[in-house]
Amino acid sequence: MQSTAVNLTGKHLLTLFDYSVEEVTYLLSEAAKGKKMFQNGESSSVLKGKSLGMIFENASTRTRVSFEVGMTQLGGHALFLSPKDLQIGRGEPIKDTANVLSRYVDAIMIRTNSHQTVEELAAHSSVPVINALTDAYHPCQALADALTIQEKKGKLAGLSLVYVGDGNNVAHSLMAVGAKTGMNVTISSPNGYEVDPIILKHAQDAGKQTGAVISLQADPHLAAKGADIVYTDVWTSMGYENEQSKHIQDLQAYQVNDELMAAAHKQAIFMHCLPAHRDEEVTGSVIDGTQSVVYDQAENRLHVQKAILRSVIAHNGITFGGL
Incomplete structure (x- = not known):
C-alpha cells in the first residue's frame, strides 16, 4: 500500500x-x-x-x-x-x-x-x-493523549477537553493537538499559572481550520461542566521544585476530585500524563477510579x-x- x-x-x-x-x-x-x-x-x-x-x-x-x-x-x-x-x-x-x-x-x-x-x-x-x-x-505526550481519546470515544472532533491546573507544556500541547484535530480545549488555571498568551493565540488561530474552540475559564467547575475529558498534571513542573509549597497552596482549588468529575459528562474520562501526586492535583479516588485511563495513555x-x-x-x- x-x-x-x-x-x-x-x-x-x-x-x-x-x-x-x-x-x-x-x-x-x-x-x-x-x-x-x-x-x-x-x-x-x-x-x-x-x-x-x-x-x-x-x-x-x-x-x-x-x-x-x-x-x-x-x-x-x-x-x-x-x-x-x-x-x-x-x-x-x-x-x-x-x-x-x-x-x-x-x-x-x-x-x-x-x-x-x-x-x-x-x-x-x-x-x-x-x-x-x-x-x-510536550508534543509526543499530546499525540498519545489524542490516540487514547480516539480509542475511548471513537473520535476527536467535537469533543470537549478541560485541562485543570498549571498552564504548562502539557497544556500548551493539548491546545495544539485539539486545534489540529477539531477537539475543543478549555484551560482552567488560577492567576499566575495561565498558559502562554502567544501559544494560546496560535492555538486559537490554528483551530479555525478544524472548528476547534480553544478557550480559558478560570473557574474549574464551570470549565468541567459537561466535559468529555478531564485532564490534569502535577502542580510543580520540573525546574520549579523550589516553589513547590507555593504551587500547592495556589492550586488547591484546582484539584481534580469526585466533586469536579461530577460536573463533567457522566461518561467523561480522566487523564494524567504521569507521574502523579495523589491527593495533590488529583485524588486517589479519581486517578484509581473507573473513569481513569492514565495507564492507557502511558501505553500509547x-x-x-x-x-x-x-x-x-x-x-x-x-x-x-x-x-
Whole structure:
C-alpha cells in the first residue's frame, strides 16, 4: 500500500503547530495501525540498521522506555545520552553536538528544560530532531493523549477537553493537538499559572481550520461542566521544585476530585500524563477510579513514538499497513 499524500521523512517534530492537520491525522492513524499490528503479534524491522540518539537533561520513565523499546521493536537501536555522557555537559556548543551526532545517528530525540535548546539543535542537525519534552511543549505526550481519546470515544472532533491546573507544556500541547484535530480545549488555571498568551493565540488561530474552540475559564467547575475529558498534571513542573509549597497552596482549588468529575459528562474520562501526586492535583479516588485511563495513555506513548520514528526516519511512502 503506497501513501504519497503525507511524507514526513527527515522532518523535525518540535511542536505540533509545525505539522498540518493532515500530518497530525496521519501520525495518529499510523500509531493506531502499529498498535493493532503489535497486539496481533506482527512485527516490523523497518528501522533495521538505524540508530536514535536520546539526549536526556532530566529524568524520565515513560519517555526513555517508550523510545528505546520502540526502536528495538522496529529493528533499530537507541543510545541513552545524559549530560555527563556528552560534551554539552562541559560547555560544548549545541551547534557542534548537532553536527557531530548527525554524522552518527539517524534521528535525535531530546528531553530538555529549554525549548530554545531544541530549536537550536534542530537548526544545526541534518537528521530529524524529536522534542520529547521542553518547558514549552510536550508534543509526543499530546499525540498519545489524542490516540487514547480516539480509542475511548471513537473520535476527536467535537469533543470537549478541560485541562485543570498549571498552564504548562502539557497544556500548551493539548491546545495544539485539539486545534489540529477539531477537539475543543478549555484551560482552567488560577492567576499566575495561565498558559502562554502567544501559544494560546496560535492555538486559537490554528483551530479555525478544524472548528476547534480553544478557550480559558478560570473557574474549574464551570470549565468541567459537561466535559468529555478531564485532564490534569502535577502542580510543580520540573525546574520549579523550589516553589513547590507555593504551587500547592495556589492550586488547591484546582484539584481534580469526585466533586469536579461530577460536573463533567457522566461518561467523561480522566487523564494524567504521569507521574502523579495523589491527593495533590488529583485524588486517589479519581486517578484509581473507573473513569481513569492514565495507564492507557502511558501505553500509547510506545505506539505513538514508533509511528513518529518510522515516519521521520524511514517513511519511503510506506504505511504500517503495508509493512
